[in-house]
Amino acid sequence: MRRLLATILAVVLTLALILPGAGCAPVEKEITVGNKNFTEQYIIGEMIKQLLENRGFTVNLVADLSSMALRQGMEAGDIDICADYTGTAWMVYLGHVYESGVDNNELYELVKAEDATTGGFTWLNPIWNNNTYVLVSWPEFVDENEVVTLSDLAALYQEGEAEITTFVDFEFSTRPDGLPALEEFYGFKVPEASLKTGAPGASLLGLENHGCEVAMAFGTDAIIGQYGWHVYQDDKSFFPPYDLTPYVSAEVLEVYPEIANILNELVATFPGGGELATPGIVAQGQVVWQELCAKVDIDMTEPEEVANDYLVEKGLLGE
Amino acid sequence: MRRYVVIVSLLVLLIGLTVWITNLEWIREGVYKPFTWGKILSCTWWHLIMVGAAEFAAILIGVPLGILVTRPGFKKLTTPVIGGANIGQSIPSLAVIAIMAPLLGFGLKSAIVALFIYGLLPVLRNSYAGINNIDPAIVEAAKGMGMTRGQIARKIELPLALPVIMTGIRISTVITVGTAELAVLVGGKGLGVITLTGVFTLQPLTILQGAAPTAALAITLGFILERVESWMTSRGLKVKAEMA
Numbered sequence: 001m002r003r004l005l006a007t008i009l010a011v012v013l014t015l016a017l018i019l020p021g022a023g024c025a026p027v028e029k030e031i032t033v034g035n036k037n038f039t040e041q042y043i044i045g046e047m048i049k050q051l052l053e054n055r056g057f058t059v060n061l062v063a064d065l066s067s068m069a070l071r072q073g074m075e076a077g078d079i080d081i082c083a084d085y086t087g088t089a090w091m092v093y094l095g096h097v098y099e100s101g102v103d104n105n106e107l108y109e110l111v112k113a114e115d116a117t118t119g120g121f122t123w124l125n126p127i128w129n130n131n132t133y134v135l136v137s138w139p140e141f142v143d144e145n146e147v148v149t150l151s152d153l154a155a156l157y158q159e160g161e162a163e164i165t166t167f168v169d170f171e172f173s174t175r176p177d178g179l180p181a182l183e184e185f186y187g188f189k190v191p192e193a194s195l196k197t198g199a200p201g202a203s204l205l206g207l208e209n210h211g212c213e214v215a216m217a218f219g220t221d222a223i224i225g226q227y228g229w230h231v232y233q234d235d236k237s238f239f240p241p242y243d244l245t246p247y248v249s250a251e252v253l254e255v256y257p258e259i260a261n262i263l264n265e266l267v268a269t270f271p272g273g274g275e276l277a278t279p280g281i282v283a284q285g286q287v288v289w290q291e292l293c294a295k296v297d298i299d300m301t302e303p304e305e306v307a308n309d310y311l312v313e314k315g316l317l318g319e
Numbered sequence: 320m321r322r323y324v325v326i327v328s329l330l331v332l333l334i335g336l337t338v339w340i341t342n343l344e345w346i347r348e349g350v351y352k353p354f355t356w357g358k359i360l361s362c363t364w365w366h367l368i369m370v371g372a373a374e375f376a377a378i379l380i381g382v383p384l385g386i387l388v389t390r391p392g393f394k395k396l397t398t399p400v401i402g403g404a405n406i407g408q409s410i411p412s413l414a415v416i417a418i419m420a421p422l423l424g425f426g427l428k429s430a431i432v433a434l435f436i437y438g439l440l441p442v443l444r445n446s447y448a449g450i451n452n453i454d455p456a457i458v459e460a461a462k463g464m465g466m467t468r469g470q471i472a473r474k475i476e477l478p479l480a481l482p483v484i485m486t487g488i489r490i491s492t493v494i495t496v497g498t499a500e501l502a503v504l505v506g507g508k509g510l511g512v513i514t515l516t517g518v519f520t521l522q523p524l525t526i527l528q529g530a531a532p533t534a535a536l537a538i539t540l541g542f543i544l545e546r547v548e549s550w551m552t553s554r555g556l557k558v559k560a561e562m563a
Contacts, residue, residue: 068521095350170512170519176350192361197512199504199519205425211506 029256034062034070034079037200039293039303040131040220044083044244046307047266052081054317055262067092067171075119080252081259085131086111087240091177094118098177098240104128104277107241115247122253124260125267126245128277129285132219133172133239136229141213149235153214154188167196167203167212177239179216185238219286222294243277244289269314326542333535340524351522354513354529363532366509369427369502370495370540373434377495378488381439385446385484401447408440412498420505430499430507438495445487449480478553485548489541496537500529510536 031052035045042063049059062079071093073079086104089111090096102110104126112123135153145162147153156162172178173195183189196203196212204223207215217224217231219242224231246263253259267273270288272281295306311317340353354362388397415437419429453476461471503511514529516522549557 066519066521068519072521092350170516174351174516174520174525180352192357196506196508197503197516198506199515202425202504202506205420206506209424209426211424211426 029057030060031057031252031256031259032060032062032078032080034065034073034082036070036084037064037066038218039222039296040129040218040244040289041083042303043292043296043307043310044127044246046303047311048081048083048246048263050304050307050311051262051266051316052259054311055258057256067175074121074247074249077249077251081246081248081263083127083244083246085242086126086245087132087177087242089115090240092175095176098238100237102240104130104241104243104282108243108245108277111245116250120250121247122250122260123245123247125264125274126243126277127267127270127285128272128282129244129270129289130219130241130282131244131286131289132234132242133177134217134219134224134234135166135214135232136207136217136224137214137232138207138210139228139230142230147232148230149233150182150186150238151235153232154186157188157190160191162213163194164190164214165194165196165212166190166214167198167206168216169200169203170197171200172216173197182238186236220289220293222290222297225290226294226298241277241282243282265316266311269310269316326538329538330535333531333538336527336531337535340528343524351520351525353525354516359510359513359528359532362508362510362512362529363536366496366499366511366533366536369431369434369499369507369509370492372431373438373495373499374488374492376435377438377442377491381442381487381491382446382484385443386450386480388447389450397447401444404440404443407436408444412437412494413501413504416498416501416505425506427507429505430502433505434495434499434502437498438491441491441494442484442487445490446480446484449483449487450476452483453479479556482548482552482556485544485551489544489548492544493537493541496533496540500533 033045033048033052035041045061045063049061052059062073065073067084067088070079070082070084074082086107087098090107091098094111094114098107108123108126115121115123135150137147142148145156147156157164168179174180179190179195196206198206203212203215204217204221206212207229208223208227217229219231223229246267248259248263264274271284272278275281292306292310295301296303308317337359341356341359343353384400387393388400416430416433419433423429423432457475457479458471461475466474499507499509500511500514502509503515510529510533512529514526514533517525517527517529
């Protein structure tokens with residue numbers, strides 16, 4: 001009798017193992033979201049994660065990646081969704097040169113078309129926030145040297161009289177849309193001895209402590225406004241637009257086509273979401289993201305909470 | 320002789336690798352450019368400066384302190400100093416470096432202080448052990464011969480402890496060369512700039528451009544210090560070592 005019970009138990013257990021959830025539970029919709037290693041990315045990663053979870057997905061968030069790590073993860077199929085920047089995709093992933101004058105809408109269309117064929121990725125609607133690279137300084141330095149634009153700054157470097165310690169992050173120091181290309185475009189050279197490189201965010205710490213004169217930052221970094229730092233205007237239009245855009249591997253989108261609508265819903269809550277960009281819309285988008293980043297960097301709220309508050313406020317999480 | 324062959328071929332391999340990558344034409348065409356010679360040399364220079372400054376301070380403080388706690392009047396300090404050094408050694412090097420940024424601010428200074436603290440421990444410990452492990456019978460014999468305390472320290476204890484102390488300095492230097500790779504995270508300079516740029520942009524060849532010279536530097540410094548060690552060891556001790 002006991003042996004019979006044991007046999008039945010074994011059979012039942014084996015069946016439970018080989019038929020996982022057959023008939024009793026719905027198949028889990030598992031998806032992996034990736035984000036990069038700075039504030040805006042922490043927030044958008046959480047937004048995508050929480051929104052998809054709300055719509056019945058099981059989401060695994062791979063956080064804090066560098067641009068190349070994220071892209072390779074997407075290409076290898078380890079990551080299914082992320083939000084990246086049109087300018088980064090165009091110049092770094094697709095290896096093109098940016099031609100001044102190509103606007104936000106045109107660049108988005110170019111990236112969308114090419115990455116669909118080369119990468120097999122579907123770019124969804126963009127959030128127009130142009131989170132571009134910027135160089136910033138304390139206003140005192142700007143007043144003293146009378147530099148307003150990147151051209152002015154380039155001239156100051158070339159004069160070679162002022163000591164201008166310049167602090168950038170590892171990626172920017174070598175990216176094709178980074179410092180070497182910027183130097184070539186504006187015709188200046190930061191002397192080897194006054195160039196500092198560090199981890200993401202380190203340049204901001206450096207400027208905060210007056211450890212450098214010029215620092216690299218992102219357009220939506222809240223700390224710029226907090227300290228009233230001067231942003232050098234890209235007067236010759238070197239940098240491409242960097243609009244934050246969710247993209248998905250086409251294979252994943254085939255299995256879960258609803259993802260496109262869900263994420264486009266999120267995009268639609270931002271200025272001009274789903275429409276064509278205008279300079280006004282882009283400026284509004286930047287302000288919205290500066291405010292979101294300020295909640296994390298200045299008010300010290302967790303990105304998770306900032307994302308949740310935003311989604312609730314916009315009514316995306318339902319009742 | 321065979322050891323020389325190993326060291327030289329390792330150095331040739333590492334430096335050759337750096338030369339090869341830096342001269343590669345095809346990656347110059349690519350999206351990410353490799354670092355230039357100027358950058359590699361200036362990073363190597365800064366790496367040496369950081370390690371040199373930290374190691375100099377570590378020797379200046381570690382050796383006297385390690386010897387001091389073996390003296391009869393200071394025996395009470397032995398447990399806190401050596402125990403503290405042992406515990407300190409078990410803290411991950413990244414933590415020692417990272418904690419300096421909030422304490423001392425972001426910059427070269429924090430990096431050097433962190434390297435000094437981490438490099439101090441092997442020097443301190445070996446200086447203590449070098450003196451402490453001397454056979455008491457030898458010291459007794461010296462006393463019996465009528466040597467004063469100062470003479471015993473100068474003529475007996477120091478020469479006997481010197482090889483052990485030098486080993487501590489060598490180990491500390493080699494470790495510091497490696498640890499200094501991380502100094503860039505708190506605003507330092509050095510070859511870590513190249514290695515970490517490679518890590519952040521996921522370029523294996525760039526990572527090697529920073530890592531290979533670092534390894535070559537560690538091997539070279541280790542070798543030089545080993546020669547110094549052997550040169551400073553009294554001949555009598557070497558005879559004993561060969562017979563043993």
